[in-house]
Amino acid sequence: MDATNHQIRLAARPTGEPVPSDWAHTEEPVPTPEDGQILVRVTHLSLDPAMRAWLDDRPSYIPPVGLNEVMRALAGGEVVESKNPGFAVGDHVTGVFGVQEYAISDGRGVQKVDPSAVPMTTYLSALGMTGMTAYFGLFDVGALKDGETVLISGAAGAVGSMVGQLAKIKGCRVIGIAGGAEKCATLTDELGFDAAVDYKVDGWSRGLREAAPDGVDVFFDNVGGEVLDAGLRRLARGARVVICGAISQYNSGQPYGPKNYLSLLVNRARMEGFVVFDFANRYAEAGAEIAGWLRAGKLHSKEHVVTGSVGDFPATLPKLFRGENLGKLVLQIGKD
Incomplete structure (x- = not known):
């Protein structure tokens, strides 16, 4: 694919609230999937308070993001190339794709979703x-x-x-x-x-x-x-x-x-x-019950969607720590 993949990488470990200099805006060619892999165009990024903990080099429940690594993020997107029989071009998926426009995955931890049933943002919120x-x-x-x-x-x-x-x-x-x-x-x-x-x-x-x-x-x-x-x-x-x-x-x-x-x-x-x-083996159970409550109108997925580009991530993340979001904060990459 003849295109550029824009990314946000961790340039320095923050002291206090992350600032623009803690991030690097990088570009590289869009990767080509190998056998067993898929290429996902990222359309929605989940912004979560836990991201701040991932930036500190200290023991935690998950390894910290390494310096110069693409920032870790749950995301939603569309499969644009596939060499994995479990996924087809046009499938919509969620997974840990990072703060970038395109991501390669071998399919592990990736979930297929149906944006015709509920918006993609809901798969990162109530159903995520x-x-x-x-x-x-x-x-x-x-x-x-x-x-x-x-x-x-x-x-x-x-x-x-x-x-x-x-x-x-x-x-x-x-x-x-x-x-x-x-x-x-x-x-x-x-x-x-x-x-x-x-x-x-x-x-x-x-x-x-x-x-x-x-x-x-x-x-x-x-x-x-x-x-x-x-x-x-x-x-x-x-x-x-x-x-x-x-x-x-x-x-x-x-x-x-x-x-x-x-x-x-x-x-x-x-x-x-x-x-x-720790409850990963029971996600399907919870998801089915939550989906039922959503369909019945007993539960509403409150979402705060910011539309922009991958480059808007450093300015959007601090909204969490300043209390500027109402509901789930999602960065939508352009128009989906």
Whole structure:
């Protein structure tokens, strides 16, 4: 194929929030697939808070992105060349294709999807890792029971907005913590949350007490720091605290640990972290149930789509850490 593949590579490990100089914009010829491989034209990039953790050279659940490597990213795209009998030209797929316009794959970890059923963005959101994270974090790690009270931090983000809706499907009272009046209104008016607390308002912890006077049974935390501390003060007896992420801490260098952890002792509660990849053998099960709820109108995939080019990735990623996204952040590469 006579074309250029534009890429974003990691040029330097960030200190704090990534800045433009941490990235290199590179070009190379579009690769030609060998036997058993496919060539994918990337149309949608998934932007996730976990990306920031992948940039640090420290032990984690997945190796860091190496210097001068194409930035790791889940993505969606279209097969434009195939030498793999499992895929045909024109198939739409998702996989870890990276921040580039074209990607070579041997098909492992690649899923075929149908954009005529739901938009490609939904396969990176409710029907992708976002949905899997919400599903297994709430139902397996959080051990949710029907009718319980659930508190979610980062509730207007990709995972948080899903968790709240899943809890409502199970008949739970759902309280979200989010930043700003617009996000809080979206949670209650559009997504069906019972209450939303704006952490940007002075004295917001008082609003949290009023929203959950009897405590919460499940606290699904995506934020960490002071928000985690506030949630720990609202635990009911036997509560489960799910540590999904800590977006307030990713750029801090030295994470802020919880001060109110003794609430776990007092309330006979537990706090547990998880990584969604540990549930990979059950993705099909969760996907089928989530798809059913989407078709029934019980669940909505909230997505924040930015249209641009691969070169817009460095400027788009920080939206996550500044709280500028409402729902799942996706970078659409041109017009699909």
